[in-house]
Amino acid sequence: MAKSNLYKGSLTTIILKLLSEHDKMYGYEITQKVKALTKGELQITEGALYPSLHKLEAEGLLEVDVAKVDNRLRKYYKLTEKGTTETVNKLDELERYIATLQTLINPKLSY
Amino acid sequence: MALTKEHIDNLYAFTKKHFVEYYDLQTELVDHLANDIEVIMAENSKITFEEARDTSFKKFGVFGFMDVVEQRQKAMSKTYMKLLWNYAKDWFRLPQIIGTLAIFFLLYAIFSLQIGGYMFVGCYFVVCILLLVRTISLRKEIKSKLKKSEKLWFLEDIIFKNAMFIIVLMGPQAGQFINLVDKFDGYIPLISAFIFTLLIIYTYITAIILPKNATFHLQEIYPEYNM
Structure with missing residues (x-):
């Protein structure tokens, strides 16, 4: 799963879902959280994470906050009001997609 | 071990060397690399800062930060x-x-x-x-x-x-x-x-x-x- 890139289409939904459960998160924290929650099964690559975060920010779904931590600046992301609404829509969309895939993978045959 | 100010300056120079000219993006990448380097160094006490930095950079793939x-x-x-x-x-x-x-x-x-x-x-x-x-x-x-x-x-x-x-x-x-x-x-x-x-x-x-x-x-x- 980790190597198959199957998660890419759902990456923004994963980010939005995580941020809906946390007040704010930074990039590295998101990668580690996903890794921990999926027990290493799903690993978000750095090259995919930041473009998604920047896209969501440009769309007004995320807002940023910066704090000084250990000699460096850390950029935190949090959901905007628009982002909170979009999270619900995206999760609903993903659930329906998973259900559709289920019917394709495990079709219930009727005789 | 938290990285020192010299390490952070080194990481800013490193991102610049790898074609990231903009301070806002450099800052985000520096924090990401720093977090990863700290974890790598904590797991392997013998590894140097430079080696940990290069290991972390490789995770960005063959095109680096591009x-x-x-x-x-x-x-x-x-x-x-x-x-x-x-x-x-x-x-x-x-x-x-x-x-x-x-x-x-x-x-x-x-x-x-x-x-x-x-x-x-x-x-x-x-x-x-x-x-x-x-x-x-x-x-x-x-x-x-x-x-x-x-x-x-x-x-x-x-x-x-x-x-x-x-x-x-x-x-x-x-x-x-x-x-x-x-x-x-x-x-x-x-x-x-x-x-x-x-x-x-x-x-x-x-x-x-x-x-x-x-x-x-x-x-x-x-x-x-x-x-």
């Missing part, structure tokens, strides 16, 4: 277009729309004269000359800014590059319009006045308003701007 920079450019261009659109909308709202209509009707009246074609070319040249002067002053401004702060922000770069790009776009077209001077009749004065009005608004916003208000927008978009 993909991140490219996508950031797209996102920032979107932000820029939003700013541009917000300013442009104002020109079509009361009371500014009175000014917009005044420019349009004035241009239409000038272009409808018998020498309308020549007037059009004249106006075009005036705009080009003003833009050239503005471009030179903007180049000076950004050079002195870079010298002082040594920080280049992605959005700032887009604002200034776009402001300086219009002359590159408009300048070469000037010659083509000279051939049109004798064919300035029918709907041409009306269409020209309409297009010229939009051109004036676009030029004014990109070359004057946005660079003038750049600091305000940078402070609005980058919380770290004043840190």
Whole structure:
């Protein structure tokens, strides 16, 4: 799963879902959280994470906050009001997609 | 072990060496690398900072930071277009729309004269000359800014590059319009006045308003701007 890139289409939904459960998160924290929650099964690559975060920010779904931590600046992301609404829509969309895939993978045959 | 200030400076230089010129993006990547390096070093006490840094960088793939920079450019261009659109909308709202209509009707009246074609070319040249002067002053401004702060922000770069790009776009077209001077009749004065009005608004916003208000927008978009 980790190597198959199957998660890419759902990456923004994963980010939005995580941020809906946390007040704010930074990039590295998101990668580690996903890794921990999926027990290493799903690993978000750095090259995919930041473009998604920047896209969501440009769309007004995320807002940023910066704090000084250990000699460096850390950029935190949090959901905007628009982002909170979009999270619900995206999760609903993903659930329906998973259900559709289920019917394709495990079709219930009727005789 | 938390990285020292020297390590962080090394990481800023490292991102710059790998074609990340913009401070806002450098800052985010430096924090990411620093977090990862700290974990790598905690797991293996024998590894040096440089080795841990290179291990962390490899995780970005064969193209390094290039993909991140490219996508950031797209996102920032979107932000820029939003700013541009917000300013442009104002020109079509009361009371500014009175000014917009005044420019349009004035241009239409000038272009409808018998020498309308020549007037059009004249106006075009005036705009080009003003833009050239503005471009030179903007180049000076950004050079002195870079010298002082040594920080280049992605959005700032887009604002200034776009402001300086219009002359590159408009300048070469000037010659083509000279051939049109004798064919300035029918709907041409009306269409020209309409297009010229939009051109004036676009030029004014990109070359004057946005660079003038750049600091305000940078402070609005980058919380770290004043840190």
